[in-house]
Amino acid sequence: xxxxxxxxxxxxxxxxxxxxxxxxxxxxxxxxxxxxxxxxxxxxxxxxxxxxxxxxxxxxxxxxxxxxxxxxxxxxxxxxxxxxxxxxxxxxxxxxxxxxxxxxxxxxxxxxxxxxxxxxxxxxxxxxxxxxxxxxxxxxxxxxxxxxxxxxxxxxxxxxxxxxxxxxxxxxxxxxxxxxxxxxxxxxxxxxxxxxxxxxxxxxxxxxxxxxxxxxxxxxxxxxxxxxxxxxxxxxxxxxxxxxxxxxxxxxxxxxxxxxxxxxxxxxxxxxxxxxxxxxxxxxxxxxxxxxxxxxxxxxxxxxxxxxxxxxxxxxxxxxxxxxxxxxxxxxxxxxxxxxxxxxxxxxxxxxxxxxxxxxxxxxxxxxxxxxxxxxxxxxxxxxxxxxxxxxxxxxxxxxxxxxxxxxxxxxxxxxxxxxxxxxxxxxxxxxxxxxxxxxxxxxxxxxxxxxxxxxxxxxxxxxxxxxxxxxxxxxxxxxxxxxxxxxxxxxxxxxxxxxxxxxxxxxxxxxxxxxxxxxxxxxxxxxxxxxxxxxxxxxxxxxxxxxxxxxxxxxxxxxxxxxxxxxxxxxxxxxxxxxxxxxxxxxxxxxxxxxxxxxxxxxxx
Numbered sequence: 217x218x219x220x221x222x223x224x225x226x227x228x229x230x231x232x233x234x235x236x237x238x239x240x241x242x243x244x245x246x247x248x249x250x251x252x253x254x255x256x257x258x259x260x261x262x263x264x265x266x267x268x269x270x271x272x273x274x275x276x277x278x279x280x281x282x283x284x285x286x287x288x289x290x291x292x293x294x295x296x297x298x299x300x301x302x303x304x305x306x307x308x309x310x311x312x313x314x315x316x317x318x319x320x321x322x323x324x325x326x327x328x329x330x331x332x333x334x335x336x337x338x339x340x341x342x343x344x345x346x347x348x349x350x351x352x353x354x355x356x357x358x359x360x361x362x363x364x365x366x367x368x369x370x371x372x373x374x375x376x377x378x379x380x381x382x383x384x385x386x387x388x389x390x391x392x393x394x395x396x397x398x399x400x401x402x403x404x405x406x407x408x409x410x411x412x413x414x415x416x417x418x419x420x421x422x423x424x425x426x427x428x429x430x431x432x433x434x435x436x437x438x439x440x441x442x443x444x445x446x447x448x449x450x451x452x453x454x455x456x457x458x459x460x461x462x463x464x465x466x467x468x469x470x471x472x473x474x475x476x477x478x479x480x481x482x483x484x485x486x487x488x489x490x491x492x493x494x495x496x497x498x499x500x501x502x503x504x505x506x507x508x509x510x511x512x513x514x515x516x517x518x519x520x521x522x523x524x525x526x527x528x529x530x531x532x533x534x535x536x537x538x539x540x541x542x543x544x545x546x547x548x549x550x551x552x553x554x555x556x557x558x559x560x561x562x563x564x565x566x567x568x569x570x571x572x573x574x575x576x577x578x579x580x581x582x583x584x585x586x587x588x589x590x591x592x593x594x595x596x597x598x599x600x601x602x603x604x605x606x607x608x609x610x611x612x613x614x615x616x617x618x619x620x621x622x623x624x625x626x627x628x629x630x631x632x633x634x635x636x637x638x639x640x641x642x643x644x645x646x647x648x649x650x651x652x653x654x655x656x657x658x659x660x661x662x663x664x665x666x667x668x669x670x671x672x673x674x675x676x677x678x679x680x681x682x683x684x685x686x687x688x689x690x691x692x693x694x695x696x697x698x699x700x701x702x703x704x705x706x707x708x709x710x711x712x713x714x715x716x717x718x719x720x721x722x723x724x725x726x727x728x729x730x731x732x733x734x735x736x737x738x739x740x741x742x743x744x745x746x747x748x749x750x751x752x753x754x755x756x757x758x759x760x761x762x763x764x765x766x767x768x769x770x771x772x773x774x775x776x777x778x779x780x781x782x783x784x785x786x787x788x789x790x791x792x793x794x795x796x797x798x799x800x801x802x803x804x805x806x807x808x809x810x811x812x813x814x815x816x817x818x819x820x821x822x
Contacts, residue, residue, distance in 0.1 A: 413435050681745065
C-alpha cells in the first residue's frame with residue numbers, strides 16, 4: 217500500500233508542478249479599470265465618451281460573470297517592463313484573456329486625435345480576428361514618447377458564456393513564447409489522452425469488456441470538457457473549422473452533456489454503485505437525465521432558434537450548470553462511501569477524481585463570480601485523473617487475472633476431487649456388480665450343470681448332447697396326492713422343503729446332480745455332463761441314503777412319509793430348453809425306464 221501512496225504523491229506533484237510552471241513573465245496587468253454598464257447594448261462610442269466626461273464610469277472588476285448587458289471598460293495601458301529577453305520591441309499586444317465573448321470591440325487612439333475601432337467576437341469566423349490567437353488579442357501602439365495609453369473595450373455575451381476578462385499587455389514575442397509553452401503542455405496532455413484512449417479501445421475490441429469502452433468514452437468526454445473550459449482546442453478551431461463559429465460555441469456547452477453521462481456511468485459501474493447504494497444510484501441517474509435535458513434544450517435553442525433571448529439561454533445554462541454541480545458531488549459521496557467500506561476501486565476513483573472535481577467546481581463557481589482561477593490547474597488535474605484511472609483499470613485487470621487463475625485452480629481441484637469420487641463410486645459399483653455376478657453364477661450353477669452355462673452360445677441356449685452311459689434316479693412319495701388334499705398348503709410346502717433340502721445334501725455328498733423336482737418327484741442324474749465309471753453306484757448310494765433319512769425322520773415326526781426310489785442306467789440326451797426361463801432337462805428311454813421302475817416299486821420308511 218505504501219508504494220501506491222508514494223506513486224500518487226509523485227504523480228500529483230508532477231501535475232501541480234506542470235500547472236505552476238507555465239510562465240507568465242513579460243506581461244503587465246492593466247491598471248485603473250473603469251466600467252460602464254449598457255443594459256440595452258445600444259450605446260454608441262460618442263455616447264460613451266460623453267458618459268466618461270460625465271463621470272459615469274465606475275471602478276470595478278472586469279470579470280462580470282453571466283450578464284446579457286453590454287459593458288464598456290476603460291483601461292489605462294502601461295507598457296510592460298522591458299527585460300534582457302525582449303529589449304527593443306516597441307509594439308504591444310492587448311490580450312483580453314477571453315475567447316468566448318460574442319461581441320468584442322476595442323477603441324484606441326489613432327494618433328491624430330481620433331479613435332481606431334477593431335471589432336471581433338465568437339460569432340465571427342476565426343480568420344476575422346485581429347491576430348490568429350486563441351484569445352481575442354489586439355495589436356496596440358503607444359504614442360511616441362508615451363508610457364501609457366487609454367483604451368476602451370466593449371464586450372457582450374448574448375448566449376451562455378459569462379463575461380470574464382483578464383486583460384494583459386504583452387510584447388509580441390513574449391506572447392508567442394507563452395503560446396508555444398501552453399501548446400506544448402496541451403500537446404503532452406492530448407497526446408497522453410490519445411495514447412490511453414487508443415490502448416483501452418484496443419483492449420475493449422479484444423476483451424469486449426464494457427468497462428474499457430466506458431473508460432474510453434469517459435476519458436474523451438473529460439478531455440472535451442477540459443478543452444472547452446481551458447481552451448485547449450483553439451488550434452483545432454483555427455485548423456479544422458475556422459468558418460464554423462456556431463459549431464465552436466456549441467462545443468463548449470455540449471461538453472456539459474457528455475461529462476454528465478459517460479463519467480457517471482463509468483464510475484457507477486466501476487464501484488458497483490447500483491448494488492451498494494441503489495437509491496443513490498437512482499438519484500445520480502436522475503440528475504444525469506436532468507442535465508441531459510437542460511443541455512439538450514440549450515443546444516436546440518442555440519441551433520434552431522438563434523433569436524431566442526439571451527436571458528432564456530442563460531437561465532437554461534444556469535439550470536444545467538446547477539444540476540451538473542450537484543451531480544458530481546453526489547456521485548463523489550457514493551464513491552467515498554464505497555471507499556470507506558474498503559472498496560479498492562472506489563479508493564482509486566476517489567484519488568483520481570477529487571482533484572478534477574475540485575478544480576472544475578472551483579472554476580465554475582469563480583467563473584460565475586467573475587474571478588476564475590488558473591485554468592491550467594483544470595488541465596493538469598484532468599491529466600492526473602486520466603493516469604490514475606488507467607492505473608486503476610490496470611490494477612483491476614491484474615486482480616481479475618489473479619481471481620481467474622484462482623478460480624481455475626479451484627475448478628481443477630474440484631474436478632480432481634470429483635474425478636476421485638467418481639472413480640471410487642465406479643470401483644464400488646464394479647465390486648457390487650462382481651458380487652452380483654458371482655451370486656448370479658452361483659444361482660445358475662445351482663440350477664444347471666456347471667459346464668453348461670459356459671457353453672451357451674450367442675443364442676443363449678446350451679448345445680444338446682448325447683451321453684452313452686448315465687444313471688437316472690427317481691424318488692416319489694406314496695399317497696402324496698391324498699395327503700396334499702388334506703394338509704394345509706403352507707405345511708405341505710414346509711414338509712417338501714425340508715425333505716428335498718436333505719435330498720440335495722445327499723446328492724452333493726454322493727456326487728450326483730439334481731435335475732429338477734416335479735410335484736413330489738425328485739429327479740437326479742449321475743455320469744453327466746462329465747462321464748464317470750461309478751455313476752450307477754453313486755445313484756444307488758444316494759437312493760439308500762434318502763430312504764434311510766426318511767425312516768429316521770418318521771421316527772420322531774408326526775407326519776409319516778413312504779419313499780419310492782427308481783434307478784436305471786443307459787444312454788440319454790441332455791440340453792437346455794425354454795425361451796425366457798432356461799431349464800436343464802434330460803430325455804430318452806433310460807429316463808422313461810427309471811420312471812417306470814419308480815412307479816412299480818414299493819415304498820420304504822413308513
